[in-house]
Amino acid sequence: SSGSGDTGAAGDDGSYTIGVANFTLGGPYFSGMDKAIAAEAKKKGKIEIISTDANGDAAKLASNVEDLLSKNVDAVIISGGPLESAPAALNAINSAGKPVVLVDRKFQTGEYTSWIGPDNEAIGRQNGEFLAQKLPDGGKVAIIKGGPADNSIGLARTNGVKSVLQGKTGITLVEAPDFGNWGSDGGLTVMESLLATNADLKAVFCENDAMCLGAQRAIADAGKADQVIIAGVDGQAEALKAILDGTNYLVTGLNDADVIGAMGLDRAVEILSGATVEKDTVVPSPMITKENAAQYQNPDGSF
Amino acid sequence: MTGQLTEPALTPTEPRRLPRLVLAGRDITVATAFVALIALLVVVAALTAETFLTPTNLTNLLKQMVTTGLLSFGMLVVILTGGIDLSVGSIVAFSGILTAGLVSGLPIPVAMAVGVVSGIGFGLINGALIARFELAPFVVTLAALTTIRGLAFVYSEVPIAPEDPGFFTLGSATLGPVPVSTLVMLAVFAVGGVFLTRTPPGRSIVAIGGNAETVRLAGINVRRHVVLAYTISGACAGLAGVVLASRVGIAQPSVGVAFELDAIAACVIGGASLAGGRGSVRATFGGVLVLVLINNLLNLYGVQSFWQQVLKGLIIIAVILVQRTNRVRS
Amino acid sequence: MTGQLTEPALTPTEPRRLPRLVLAGRDITVATAFVALIALLVVVAALTAETFLTPTNLTNLLKQMVTTGLLSFGMLVVILTGGIDLSVGSIVAFSGILTAGLVSGLPIPVAMAVGVVSGIGFGLINGALIARFELAPFVVTLAALTTIRGLAFVYSEVPIAPEDPGFFTLGSATLGPVPVSTLVMLAVFAVGGVFLTRTPPGRSIVAIGGNAETVRLAGINVRRHVVLAYTISGACAGLAGVVLASRVGIAQPSVGVAFELDAIAACVIGGASLAGGRGSVRATFGGVLVLVLINNLLNLYGVQSFWQQVLKGLIIIAVILVQRTNRVRS
Amino acid sequence: MTLELRGVRKDYGGVEVLHGVDLVGHPGEVLAVVGANGAGKSTLIKILSGAQPMSAGEMLMDGATVDLRSPHDAHARGIRTVYQELSIVPGLSVTENLLMGNFPRRRGLIDWAAAHARAQELLDGIGFGAIDPRTLAGRLSVARQQMVEIAKALVAEPRVLVLDEPSAVLAGSDLEALFALVRRLRERGVLVVYVSHRLAEVMELATSIVVMKDGRVIERTEPARTSETELIGLMAGRRLEQVYPERRARPGDVRLSVHGLSRRGEFEDVSFELRAGEIVGLFGLVGSGRSELARCVFGAEPATSGRVQVSGGEVRFRAPSDAIAAGLALVTEDRKRTGLVGGMSVLDNIGLTTMYGMRRGPLIDAARRRERVGEMIDRLSIQPEGCASMRVANLSGGNQQKAVLAKWLLAEPRVLILDEPTRGVDMSTRIAIYRMIDDLARGGLAVLLVSSDLTEVLGATDRILVMNQGRVTGELRSDRTTEDEILAHAIGRAA
Numbered sequence A: 001s002s003g004s005g006d007t008g009a010a011g012d013d014g015s016y017t018i019g020v021a022n023f024t025l026g027g028p029y030f031s032g033m034d035k036a037i038a039a040e041a042k043k044k045g046k047i048e049i050i051s052t053d054a055n056g057d058a059a060k061l062a063s064n065v066e067d068l069l070s071k072n073v074d075a076v077i078i079s080g081g082p083l084e085s086a087p088a089a090l091n092a093i094n095s096a097g098k099p100v101v102l103v104d105r106k107f108q109t110g111e112y113t114s115w116i117g118p119d120n121e122a123i124g125r126q127n128g129e130f131l132a133q134k135l136p137d138g139g140k141v142a143i144i145k146g147g148p149a150d151n152s153i154g155l156a157r158t159n160g161v162k163s164v165l166q167g168k169t170g171i172t173l174v175e176a177p178d179f180g181n182w183g184s185d186g187g188l189t190v191m192e193s194l195l196a197t198n199a200d201l202k203a204v205f206c207e208n209d210a211m212c213l214g215a216q217r218a219i220a221d222a223g224k225a226d227q228v229i230i231a232g233v234d235g236q237a238e239a240l241k242a243i244l245d246g247t248n249y250l251v252t253g254l255n256d257a258d259v260i261g262a263m264g265l266d267r268a269v270e271i272l273s274g275a276t277v278e279k280d281t282v283v284p285s286p287m288i289t290k291e292n293a294a295q296y297q298n299p300d301g302s303f
Numbered sequence B, C: 001m002t003g004q005l006t007e008p009a010l011t012p013t014e015p016r017r018l019p020r021l022v023l024a025g026r027d028i029t030v031a032t033a034f035v036a037l038i039a040l041l042v043v044v045a046a047l048t049a050e051t052f053l054t055p056t057n058l059t060n061l062l063k064q065m066v067t068t069g070l071l072s073f074g075m076l077v078v079i080l081t082g083g084i085d086l087s088v089g090s091i092v093a094f095s096g097i098l099t100a101g102l103v104s105g106l107p108i109p110v111a112m113a114v115g116v117v118s119g120i121g122f123g124l125i126n127g128a129l130i131a132r133f134e135l136a137p138f139v140v141t142l143a144a145l146t147t148i149r150g151l152a153f154v155y156s157e158v159p160i161a162p163e164d165p166g167f168f169t170l171g172s173a174t175l176g177p178v179p180v181s182t183l184v185m186l187a188v189f190a191v192g193g194v195f196l197t198r199t200p201p202g203r204s205i206v207a208i209g210g211n212a213e214t215v216r217l218a219g220i221n222v223r224r225h226v227v228l229a230y231t232i233s234g235a236c237a238g239l240a241g242v243v244l245a246s247r248v249g250i251a252q253p254s255v256g257v258a259f260e261l262d263a264i265a266a267c268v269i270g271g272a273s274l275a276g277g278r279g280s281v282r283a284t285f286g287g288v289l290v291l292v293l294i295n296n297l298l299n300l301y302g303v304q305s306f307w308q309q310v311l312k313g314l315i316i317i318a319v320i321l322v323q324r325t326n327r328v329r330s
Numbered sequence D: 001m002t003l004e005l006r007g008v009r010k011d012y013g014g015v016e017v018l019h020g021v022d023l024v025g026h027p028g029e030v031l032a033v034v035g036a037n038g039a040g041k042s043t044l045i046k047i048l049s050g051a052q053p054m055s056a057g058e059m060l061m062d063g064a065t066v067d068l069r070s071p072h073d074a075h076a077r078g079i080r081t082v083y084q085e086l087s088i089v090p091g092l093s094v095t096e097n098l099l100m101g102n103f104p105r106r107r108g109l110i111d112w113a114a115a116h117a118r119a120q121e122l123l124d125g126i127g128f129g130a131i132d133p134r135t136l137a138g139r140l141s142v143a144r145q146q147m148v149e150i151a152k153a154l155v156a157e158p159r160v161l162v163l164d165e166p167s168a169v170l171a172g173s174d175l176e177a178l179f180a181l182v183r184r185l186r187e188r189g190v191l192v193v194y195v196s197h198r199l200a201e202v203m204e205l206a207t208s209i210v211v212m213k214d215g216r217v218i219e220r221t222e223p224a225r226t227s228e229t230e231l232i233g234l235m236a237g238r239r240l241e242q243v244y245p246e247r248r249a250r251p252g253d254v255r256l257s258v259h260g261l262s263r264r265g266e267f268e269d270v271s272f273e274l275r276a277g278e279i280v281g282l283f284g285l286v287g288s289g290r291s292e293l294a295r296c297v298f299g300a301e302p303a304t305s306g307r308v309q310v311s312g313g314e315v316r317f318r319a320p321s322d323a324i325a326a327g328l329a330l331v332t333e334d335r336k337r338t339g340l341v342g343g344m345s346v347l348d349n350i351g352l353t354t355m356y357g358m359r360r361g362p363l364i365d366a367a368r369r370r371e372r373v374g375e376m377i378d379r380l381s382i383q384p385e386g387c388a389s390m391r392v393a394n395l396s397g398g399n400q401q402k403a404v405l406a407k408w409l410l411a412e413p414r415v416l417i418l419d420e421p422t423r424g425v426d427m428s429t430r431i432a433i434y435r436m437i438d439d440l441a442r443g444g445l446a447v448l449l450v451s452s453d454l455t456e457v458l459g460a461t462d463r464i465l466v467m468n469q470g471r472v473t474g475e476l477r478s479d480r481t482t483e484d485e486i487l488a489h490a491i492g493r494a495a
Ligand SMILES: Nc1ncnc2c1ncn2[C@@H]1O[C@H](COP(=O)(O)OP(=O)(O)OP(=O)(O)O)[C@@H](O)[C@H]1O
Pocket: C018, D012, D017, D035, D036, D037, D038, D039, D040, D041, D042, D043, D044, D383, D384, D394, D395, D396, D397, D398, D399, D424, D426
């Protein structure tokens, strides 16, 4: 715990200041997680949160972390978004002797105290198995990636799907050449192009729900809602609704920003109070279908 | 001195250097070359990509040109005055999410109108700052890009997906094989063409880009016309935002990043000068076609995303090179 | 109005009312006002944000200005010729990932030099296309933005994090309280200032933006100087990419998106005219300071991210308004 | 309408350039304003036309005080101005330039057919019918652009028409048309304010003449009561000696020789020689191709065919830099577009051509440059005092012209091509320029003087080449020819 900082009033009474360094808040998943962290802190009481946004600029993330350290926070939570690593930021935190908890994104390099996030490859496999089961006679399955190419989370999800489907007889995989940029508008245009080149698609997997929601519209517009089924990732509210409504959106793998955010904050507090904690914690990602979708709907959730 | 000249001197016939083919004061060689270029692109596409001429793909093309098309027309108007509007992408996001947010409480057409009006409002503010205080358009609209994007997120951090299926009509309905949204865009170009060539405010906007001081001396209110230009751009962006949200079915505060670049590119590919005063509605539409065709073709060929980027840039250079070479030669 | 008749009235020039004090051709009132503005920002910051004057924060500020600073100087040179360079963000990404990729095989300084050279290469190509074929800088560098971004991904789809701690030195070492990277940037500004005001090529670049035809007829190779300008911008972007990668400790092909906008904003806040021929190295540095201070302050005040964006845009408008009002009044 | 200025003062950034000007003009009068470069003529006109506010004083129309806040105010009161510098919109048709803001409409839309017809009618009506209203204004020659400019001021008949050096770019029938127009307007009761350096035409056209000097009106007279010589003396503040120096050329070696030079669509098969110590005039009507020839010889434009030799050696200029390296210099005819960088200082402008040669290490040798440029400023008496650090665009028109000249003289050329070098330059400065050219020629310089001013061509040169429609149609000795003979060649009717 911290010493005599202006803002860091840490102590044995369990009051802490925790900094949150977001790489970007420009996506609902990320702003949802940021809110979940704040909400959890409020629930716990006596914890002050200082949240920063690097607006997608890696150097700014490093500066923000330095800013946080100069404000003498007790711990830092990093939501790295599409960033693959942030050695400078991690080094700064380490040399300040503060713990750092990564949420969602696990960095490839550098020392961190603890990570909480999903097993993306597992989510992909789970989706793959579901699709294989829904397509016993095989068929064309399209994959829509978020991009850019250096995005390891998306890669893991796609690899998961591929690892299951590639072997299956009768199934052909079609990877869209361009990226959907993790948004519904991107999902829509990429799906439109896919449908033009592959009229006989049977299913589409998107690396997140937002893209699937756009893809679903493109499929509906093309009058193929009965032909193409959809599988996504995240458990975004609109996706849950589509699944529950019995549309051709059949499945998603839960990657709950609310849960991961809350767990991240809990983990930081645990560390600060001296507990020994697991280094890497995989948050389970149950498969969500029409049967169980209702139980994951959370009107108070931020994502 | 020459003044005392008694005999009427021969006046040489002029103008002397003109392109070889002239029709109604335009050198049609450049325009023809441009049409030929687009035709060539289409023919190459049709011959090399089997799926290019399928109805789905053609409908796709028609849909995919809507956003860039709408933004490009508005951008052209601003570029003609010698300005630029970098804020259009953010306006797209704001008007879309605003409309989607209002749909729950208001009739859909009203909500959509409000979305467009928000674009008009932002355009007005841009124009007023630029015209009234003579600030550089680039920085004003760059600041607007930032502020309006922020406002879109302030309005709603999360995407909004209206339930009412009527919300999707504008974006998904078709008239025969032609999407309604495409017709909306074509109507904007048609009306816009008449506006710029045959109405006094339209001509004033063109003239301002050529020489604002002269226009001022002619007793025309330059400021008011500059404001008008940015308002038109804002309106187009607002409309594009509404159409896009309706098409995607979900409005996101994060859409539209870098949309302004494609719109500007379309204008310049169509021969518009960023110094103002030169640009044509038809050629800008051609520029939109070129961009949409490039994207479509690269996708049909299945070119990998980052190679797509590499090629897209190179093709744009090639297109303006061809245009340029032709212009110099004629 | 003889001199100004054809100048578009909307570009904020010093049109009719001239400042009262003129020193060596500069209106010092505006410069003074600008310095006062920055000083005011600093004082307000120091008084209202307790942490502003802490050594950590000041060091932070110094680090935060490096990328924008380097890019802004290069951008200024290009803007002076009447051009623009939108490709700098992509060059940052390319040179960074190239350097990081080479570090495993080459000595670090050599790898870094190669990174900078890649920027020079891209600048050369931009400049050659613009100067040789007289293409619009906006579109050429927009195409380059796309192509070079694609090439960064072609070079490596995944981020590269060199193991050798020597790679981090440039980005993290300090000389006393001052980061080495900041010193590098300051050196660029110092040398650049001398270049633009006191060397023949520098003066030629400024003159070209004022009236390229006059410069050509004066026997100066305009094309070569335009190429030089883009090459300088490319070099600055290459250097910025290397410094950034070293600072972050990892190179990603996706970094640098929209960096060009801040660089352009810095130049214009510093009073540069996008029409070319007007702009100052010192004032551009002031523009960089303004931008960095705004970001820093909004952070220190703990303003919520989206509101930061809203405010950042508004503050930029306010700053150029103050500058403008002052220019007109004096 | 009677227009009156009382005690008008104007200062630019603290420097007063008009020190209390009084002026009265009546309907049906052609009021000529003459004065040396920088005397304040253009400034006065800007005040008359609402383009610049006065710092002190008042303006009255028919006895009532008026406050012009903008050119628009002036228009509304019937004051129209044709400025010294062109202000057409080059990318628009002549019709549009003329009718801007006043288009005929049908059902809300502009009726272009009617608009063109009206423009044509307008041009015909003022004697400029040769201009096709559908052409893009930028495609017209400078002379024709100037005529469009004048036509624009007459779309609605003005009560006061202000013309700032309207004849500077006109010649021949165009000039005749302008004079006829001014006379017609006068008869119709319009007050015409006419600024010109061409005193002959002032004597011919004006009903009254106002002489300005150093920001003051120092004399009001009439053509019948004065003479060109007297006017020149008043403007200069001293008696002027002979205008043109006595030339006794002793031509030396051939410096420049041009053989069969052609450039498609502009000039054809042009051959001539220029010797050291010679001043050769190049006369022709506007549009005869002289400027193009000069630019081509200078390497600014490539030739289609033909050869150029400098001092006997074959040269191929791919760019002006090659020509400059070979010792050529070209003072272009359009100082604003091709002679100056308006936003830069006088120092930067004059030093532009020579800065690469004036280096210390990588830096410009600032001290030496300042000194050399300073010498040039003194030699050509470029005004105002201490103008080296001023923006060149803030100099008066004539002084800008001198700055261009200074730039090229600083380069110490061996062959100097001057394209209308005295356009807009006052008489005493002209005399200085002629003297300087004469001196330089005596020192061995070869000079080609392109000019539309017959007296100048006759007086300042040794030999005259005459061009007509892109061809050299005559070569005459200045001391053995007449204005009529030159003109006959120029219009292609020489025996
Ligand atoms: N914008 C300006 N700023 C500062 N000084 C100016 C400006 N415009 C004109 N001047 C100065 O005012 C004086 C009068 O200039 P003006 O243009 O009225 O002269 P003029 O009589 O028209 O000369 P010319 O015959 O050369 O055209 C000159 O000394 C000139 O340098």
